[in-house]
Amino acid sequence: MRINADFDKPVILHPEDMTWVPSPLPGVERKMLDRVGGEVARATSLVRYAPGSYFDPHVHSGGEEFIVVDGIFSDEHGDYPAGTYVRNPIGTGHKPHSKNGCTILVKLHQFDAADSKQFSLDIADLEFVDSGTPGVEFAWLHRFAGEEVKIVRWAPGSSYPEHVHQGGSESYILEGSLADEFGEYPAGTWERTPPGWTHAPFSEKGCLAWTKTGHLTSDKLGKFVA
Template sequence: MRINADFSQRVVVRPENREWVKSPANGVERMMLDRIGEEVARATTIVRFAPGSQFDAHTHGGGEEFFVLEGVFSDETGDYPAGTYVRNPIGTSHTPHTDDGCTIFVKLHQFDADDQEQFHIDTTKADFRPGSVPGLSVLPLHSVAGENVALVRWEPGTRFTRHRHWGGEEILVLEGTFQDEHGDYPAGTWLRSPHMSEHTPFSEGGCLIYVKTGHLTPDALPA
């Protein structure tokens, strides 16, 4: 299976374009954003768990990174409410479940072998830092081998300078509307911009976005 598997192309998936498909687990549905492989795959996905649902125990052969969008996600290590960012490196395992239901944004099989730090961050209680332009604030989540992950908050009317994405850029809009010269992207929109792409982003009404950069260089991608 190959979904948005040409990483040299810009991709935008808006909430109205989402297509939910059933997973092997009862009560668990997936919106596949990009994917190379079948059930075990290099994948970026939004996963929706119905109340009381669970996934079978499994091992993360290529690592797992996820952000809880709604509800409470649970496993043997604890309960993770909306706003929690979690990294489970290669070789870790768990049995995910939820009591009341949840939705998560998850990336699988995209870890560097040397990236072995397992942790979680409750971003609702963490402190943002001032960004590089007025109105911008940043909460760094992870940085390794040229890859950087952060939440970025844009106050209404914030504008950023035109810049080029070395290693590409991936964005999930969590709140508000993110914008650039190519269009407007409301909450729930996922964007992937390729290596060396450029844009001039802004937000008229303000927004909060998940941002990942540096992970889309040609040598970092599957053949």
């Protein structure tokens, strides 16, 4: 299966562009954002758990990274409410479930083999720092070998100068709305742009976004997009 598998092209998916499809487990649905492979795949997805649903125990052969968008996600290691960011490196495993339902944005099979730190962070506990541009601040989630994952917060009326994402970029709008010269991206929008993409983003009403950069170069994509 190949969904948005040309990583040389930008992809923008607004909430109304995405369709929930059943997973192999009852009560668990997915919006497949990009995918290369079958049930085991290099994949980026929104996954929605109905109350009381679960996924079978499994091992992350390529690693797993996710952020809880709403509700509470759980496994045998703990409960992760909305705003929690989790990294489960290659070789880790769990049995996920949700008592009352939840939605997560999850990325699978995209870990560097040497990136072995397992952890979770609550966005509410993070320290935001000034980006150097008035009204735009960010908090670090993870950094490794050129990959950078952040939460970026935009004050109403703020803007960021035109810049280039040399290693590609990806973002998911958690709250508010972001825009650039190519369009407007309300909460629930996912976008991915290739290395060398240039834009000048701004937010009229304010925005909170999960962002990842530096992970879409040919050497990092490697075998996952063959």
